[in-house]
Amino acid sequence: MKIIIAGDGKLGSVLARQLSAEDNDMTLIDYNPRVLESSEERYDVMVVQGNCASMEVLLQAGVKEANLLIAVTGVDEINLLCCMTAHGLNPEIHTIARVRNPEYADQIYEMRNMFALSMSVNPERQAATEIERLLKYPGFLKRDTFTKGRVEIVELRIDEDSKLCNVALNDMNSVVKCQILVCTVLRNGTAVTPNGNFVLREGDRIFVTAPTDSLTVLLKNLGIITHKVKxxxxxxxxxxxxxxxxxxxxxxxxxxxxxxxxxxxxxxxxxxxxxxxxxxxxxxxxxxxxxxxxxxxxxxxxxxxxxxxxxxxxxxxxxxxxxxxxxxxxxxxxxxxxxxxxxxxxxxxxxCCNTIVRYVRAMKNQTGAALTVHTIADGQAEAMEFLVDHNTLHCGKALKSLRLKKGVLVACIIRGERREIPNGDSCFNSGDTVIIVTDSGKGIYQLNDIFE
Amino acid sequence: MNYKMMGRFVGRILLVEAVFMVPAMLISLWEKEYASVRGFFWGITATVAVAGLLALFCRGVKNKFYAREGLVCVGLSWIVMSLLGAIPFCASGAIPDYIDAFFEIVSGFTTTGASILPTVEDLPKGILYWRSFSHWLGGMGVLVFLLAITSAGRNDSGYTMHLLRAESPGPNVGKLVPRMRQTASILYLLYIVLTVINIIFLLIGRMPLFDAVCTAFGTAGTGGFGIKNDSIAGYSPYIQNVCTVFMLLFGVNFSCYYLLLIRQFKRMFRDEELRMYLGIVVGSTVLIALNLRGFYGTLGETLRHAAFQVASIITTTGFATTDFDLWPGFSKAILLCLMVVGASAGSTGGGFKCGRLLLVIKSLRRSVRRVVHPQRVQVVRSNGQPVDEKILQNTNAYLAAYAIITGVSFLLVSIDGFSITTNFSAVLSCFNNIGPGFEMVGPTCNYGAYSAFSKLVLIVDMLAGRLEIFPILILFSRSTWTRR
Structure with missing residues (x-):
């Protein structure tokens, strides 16, 4: 895919690195030739020097053939103008603008329509939301969301007095009394994919897949004192x-x-x-x-x-x-x-980079790439969200009859409003979203890669 | 410095070279020239062996290039490549002396076309092919070829920009498209297509296939090794004219052809360097033709020879259709100046480059204006765009290095005791990758008379000229080899 990034600052260069590694044709625009030079040396990108809101510079950067423009200069107004100009030159183009002035924050939905933005990002606001989510459930060390926040993978530490200490995973349901799945356990620094007989010990860090609305129940049943943050x-x-x-x-x-x-x-x-x-x-x-x-x-x-x-x-x-x-x-x-x-x-x-990369992956998703990727367990495992489409193999077959690669776990199947923690009889169909947890470095880029 | 990574890279280049020796060996086999088959066999064996050893010792390292590694890597690969590429000449007995063989292959890879051989017609076909092919490979650059075929430009090693910069000529090298691999592929594709068209045009002129291929290789790389003793003079006027046109075409910046390909005709014809290049060619041809009145029979013949020699010298090819050493002084002076100017940046030609000359003239004009109006703020522009101060600085540094190297080499070569014209034109001719000079190194003569020491000096000049000085100069700098 052809992508133009306007603004080669901190965010711009991280995006350039990430997106060029994912096989996109990147062009960077910036005023400052020094930063462009360093980006050109470090990443496989093309650079154009100039004002990203000017038509001439945008044309030089190939806006006519580009699929996506990401405007992340330091100035909100330039970002907006840049997206608008690009859209005028090429009505097919998708545009993402970074708008972070708090004064625009409340009107951003209207602005999206006015400026024909496909998406707007506000890193500071996003960070604030993320911090607030962590403060709301103080028991969790980390929370990663999937399918627009409806399913999460949360990290918990098993302490000596935890109700889960010395409990086998098969017996866990009687303790937590809600739909959850332990997908990875980090014991003594190594990630383990557990089976039903696995017994949790003190000091383990577990990664649990759960629907977002059952998190409170989970905390309550685990007896984690949610000393409410005051x-x-x-x-x-x-x-x-x-x-x-x-x-x-x-x-x-x-x-x-x-x-x-x-x-x-x-x-x-x-x-x-x-x-x-x-x-x-x-x-x-x-x-x-x-x-x-x-x-x-x-x-x-x-x-x-x-x-x-x-x-x-x-x-x-x-x-x-x-x-x-x-x-x-x-x-x-x-x-x-x-x-x-x-x-x-x-x-x-x-x-912010993750949000944009997710958008790019979704745009490319005709090829079945992951919609969301989170690394968990200190980078030793990856949780990925895929859309099941007509190209996916083995639709409608029970999971127990499929031969999956070693270390691959189907953590959740989302079908419309239903979020199902799968068992052997579950199956997925076209239109579903599935969450897969696997060891890192398995080389899984598409859903079909999980099958033997 | 990351020696292992550099070793691995040089190894890969040698592998490419070994693969390209195979067709030459097959030609020798076809022509039943068993001495040269043996030569190529040893050449391939040695190259593969060195490449294998390098690959063995330099396993599992990160693939990251910084400016220093990039430059050193390019300089070293060209030297090692030439050292091994000389083996077929030596082992086949065509050029028994190794220094001579080394001179010949460096002259090939750097697209100089300066030869130490008095006669080339009795060389085996395989050797002739390898000589001409070295022009073709050296013209666009073997590293660019490697970038086009390997995945070295992918993922976290976007660091290959330094390699392209070090090998492609010109003050300001940029990519054509965002991906390095695609950029390199586009360049080579344009190069191959133009070469094939050239061969077709030569075949239409009833040139034998082998001659056509070798001549096209020499033209494409702007090299100038002929396969006849009298270079192109023996062929028909049609073939000479085809050569003139194609030499000029290969002296144009290849990004102009890319602009042509994506239908940006306006931007191409507004290119200041292209205009200057064509202006110089037309101007010099007219001046020389006027100066040569009465020298040849007809006006057409005069124009043909004038245009051919101008094209041959300015693109730094070095073919000849006539002994221009016999021309009057003014014509010779024009040719001497053209030697220095050279072709366009981003072409396969050598020399100082029109683009660089343009920048030097512009910054000179700025300095003159500054004397008159000290307070005036001036920006140097090229194609309407302001030129970065750093590029101007580099260009001026390049001019200084260029002058100093010319001077020093001239002194060193003069130890052999030949005339000033011979020595000076020999240095200019080698340093600018042209081939023939005047008097004793004129179009009908060769470099065989020089001593081994002078040949080594000229070899360094050729390499420095082709790689635009810095990758070779950096090899002699102590700070390159010390730890950071």
Whole structure:
């Protein structure tokens, strides 16, 4: 597929890397020849220097033949103008614009129609929603959603006093009393695909597929004390903080924001009447203590500096804050962070990139590529969502009669409103969506790859 | 530096070379020239052996090129490729001396066409084919070929840009399409199609097939190895004219043909470099024809010879239809200047390149204006687009390196004691990948008289000229080989 990316910044270059590796023809547009040069050297892409909203530059980038335009420059208005111009030049083109000014956030649905956008992305808002989801269910370490949020794979840790400790998976239903499936267990650092006789032990991290609305039941039946989050400290008052504070306010959670810039503090205080805004340096331990870090329920470190966020989170964990969330902006070296106990890690750039990549895959889906891919179990397993179509083999046959590749698990079958955790008698039909969990590196790109 | 990765890459290039030696061996077999069959057998064996050893020792490394690795890799591959490519000449007994054989093959790969052989007609057919084919392979570049056929340009190794930049001539190399592999394939496809058309036109002129193929290879790579002692002079005027046209075609930037292919005629004909190139060709032909009045019988003949020699020299091919060493001084001076100008950037030709000359002239004009209006802010433009300051800087650095290398080589070659014209034209001719020079290295003579040392100097010149100096220069820089 031919894709044009306008704006070769952090997000633009991550997208270029990801999408060119997935065999798309990429063209990058940017004003700055330096960043273009470095992208051209690192990825297999073509570059065009100039203003991405000008017709001449867009034509030079081949907008007439392109299938998709992704506008991710630093300025919302240029992104919108770029998409509009491109759409004028080529009515067939799909357009994605990044719009992140909070003032446009409420009117984005109308703007989508006016500017003929196929999709708009707002990384900060998305990150805020993601953080809020984690804060809502404090028992889960990580939540990955499928089929537009109707099914999730959540990560749980089995503690000594957990009700699941020393329970075989066959007997699990009597404890949890809801439809779930344990698809992967991470024991001593290795991922295991369990069978019915597998007995859970203390220290295991399990990855559970469940319909989103049964998560509360799951937590309750597991006896995980969902100490409802009441007091949250947000370090840094950027756009993510603003969106998050607004979301948390609506659910009646007390928000405390620590921000260094005085002007921004005043702005936030005006915009968020019920939040408590403190002006000061969030890396100062004295300030954090005086703001009550020892008895808050959650700490979210999201200043503009990744290093500072890591330090704040480490301090938060050492103070015994029940839930710590770290925002990382650059995220090029997450693998070295594995050994640090940072709590949950959120990267707006990564989230946004995933959303766009998912859209691209869906556009290409005539070939049966995965709609959604999440890596779970420290990257040792992958969960993928596929659409079953008329090309799919073995439709309508019971799963027990099929020969699947080793290490492949059908985790969920979604048919209209029904979400079914499959057993041996289940089958899938054209039009269904299925979630597959497999070990990493199996080379599964299409649904048909799972069969022997 | 990632030596293992470079080793693996050089190994792959050698494999390509070995595969291309096979047709030459088959031709020798067909013609029952058993000495050259043996030569090619040893050549292929040695090349495959070295490639195998490199592949064995350089297993399992990451495939990432940075600027330094890219440049060094290109320089090394060309040297190693030439060292091994000389073996068939040597082992077949056609050119017994290894230095001579090395000179001949470097002259082939760099599309120079300078020969140390006094007569070529009695060489075996297989050897003649290999000589001419080396032009064709060297013209577009063996690394570009590798990029076109392997998947080296895929996934996380988008780092191949450095390779294309190092091997393709010109101040500002860019891709035609987003994918490296497709870009390389398009270039080679255009190259192959043009070569085939050339062969067809030559066949129409009743040229024997073998001669047509070899001549087309020499023309396509802008090389200039002929298979006759008198180069093209013995063929009919029709064939000479076909050669003139095709030499000029191969001296045009290949991205112009791509523009033609995607029907962007306006952009192609507005290209400043193309206009300058054609302007120089027409201007020089007219001037030389005027200067040559009365030299040949008819006006048509004069024009034909003038156009042929101008095309041959400016595209750095080096074919000849007449002994231009006998021409009057003014005509010879024009040819000497054309030697330096060279063909267009992004073509198969060598020399300083029209595009670069254009940039140098423009930045010179800017400097002159700056003396008059010191406060004036000026931007150098090319095809209406502002040119990056870095490119101008590189172009000026290139000019400096070009002048210094010419000067130093001239001094070193002069040790042999030949005349100034001979030495100077020999250096210019080798450095710009042309072939013939004046006096003792004129179109009817050869480079056999030079000493082994001078030949080595000229070999370095040829390589530096073809790879545009920096990939060769970087091999002699100490900072290349030290740890970062």
């Amino acid at each position: 007091q949250v400290i947000l370090c840094g008052g950027g756009r993510v903080s603003f969106y998050l504070a607004k979301l948390l306010q609506n659910s009646g959670i007390n928000v405390q924001i620590i921000e260094e810039n005085e002007e921004r503090c005043n702005q936030l205080a005006a915009l968020l009447p019920s939040a408590c805004i403190t002006q000061g340096d969030a890396s100062s331990q004295f300030l954090l203590e005086s703001q009550g870090i020892s008895d808050c329920d959650a700490l979210v470190a999201m200043t503009g500096l990744d290093e500072l966020n890591i330090i704040i989170s480490l301090y938060g964990v050492s103070c015994g804050v029940p839930q710590v969330i770290t925002k990382l902006g650059h995220m090029d070296n997450t693998n070295i962070l594995g050994s640090l106990s940072l709590g949950s890690v959120i990267s707006p750039k990564e989230l």
